[in-house]
Amino acid sequence: MRTGTMKNAWMNGRLAMAAVVSLGLVGAAQVYGVSTAPRVQAPATAVAVVDVAKIMGGMELVKTESAKLKTDFDTKQKSLNGMQDKIKSLAEQVKAAPKDSAEKRALAFEQIKAEAEHKMTGELFQRDLNLRQGDLYKHAYTEIKAAIDQVAKQNGYQLVLRNDADVELPANISGQDMESFIANQRVFYADTSVDITEQVVQLLNNQFKAGGKKK
Incomplete structure (x- = not known):
């Protein structure tokens, strides 16, 4: 006890x-x-990547509008070529005209005038092309961003990064440019299973064929 x-x-x-x-x-x-x-434990984050350049290149919208721009540019280029031919013709006439004659001076003036007009017209054409290309790319980028957002939400991705893992270094690169390249590198490796580029392109082209982006 x-x-x-x-x-x-x-x-x-x-x-x-x-x-x-x-x-x-x-x-x-x-x-x-x-x-x-x-x-x-923090919940895992579902991450996807996209190749923006590949998306832009695969968009029917960009292909169609770029073709229209090219057609318009080719037409304007023919006009510039005609002006250039006129300048060459005037130059030959100036050369053939009697020295110190009124005819030679008049032709020389016409040549200078034609050259100035050609230069100004060319600059205006180029500026118009640049602005229209800028408008196209801005519109395309807005469409791309909306499509990425839609695909990401439909597939449960919480973060989408621009995939630059395949970007190659230039053959000759300065130290400063190399530092900039390293600082701007976003993705070093991405498995193809997280690449939603093709899904985004397909969505964009389906919307384009349907007559516009999703409401």
Whole structure:
């Protein structure tokens, strides 16, 4: 009987000591700012990548509008070529005209006038082309961004990055350009399973064939 009482007392003492130690550890954790709450693991982020240049090149919108721009540019280029032919003809006439004659001076003036007109017209044509290309690319980029957003949400992606993992370094590159390249590198590796480029292109072209982007 006495042995059982001593054993129980010993066990109670061990339990009391364990409780004291546990309370001491909790108190120390609170004093030193260590959280005793169970650690919650952050949810995984679903990431996808896209090749914007490939999307732009595969868009029927860009192909169609670029073809229209080229047709218009070719027409204007023919006009410039005609002006250039006129300048060459005037130059030959100036050369053939009698020296110091009124005819030579008049032809020389016409040549200068034609050259100035050719230069000004060419600059205006180029400026118009650049502005129209800019408008096209701006419109296309807006469409691309909306399509990426739609595909990402439909497939549960929370982050979409521009894939530049396949960009190759130029053969000759300065130290400064190399630093800039490294600083601007976004993706070093991306498995094809997370590349949604083709899905975005397909969505954009389906919208284009349907007569416009999704409402």
